[in-house]
Amino acid sequence: MAVANLAQFRRVTAIPLSHAPDQLAYSRNRVFALSREGAELVEINPGRFEVVGRMALPGKPVSFRILPDGDMAVVVTDAPPALLRVDLGKRRVTGTL
Secondary structure, eight states, X not given: OEEEETTTTEEEEEOOOSSOOXXXXXXXXXXXXXXXXXXXXXXXXXXXXXXXXXXXXXXXXXXXXXXXXXXXXXXXXXXXXXXXXXXXXXXXXXXXX
């Protein structure tokens, strides 16, 4: 994943990921990258430009949203179809619908 300085329109660095991210979200000075191909949610420290955690997902993710508290997220998967509740701090699924 490339990191760019948009004020100067230049590339700053790159963060190596196993698979290209399909969606990014920011919460509490953390960046989360969702990868459909890798079926994972990756946590990135934006201050150090490095991966600080990974979480395998039970299914192919379609999209995700961080809940207002910033500690939980919901992930929609389509293979199998499910709505997952994810504890971002513990990096685990805490509920499935």
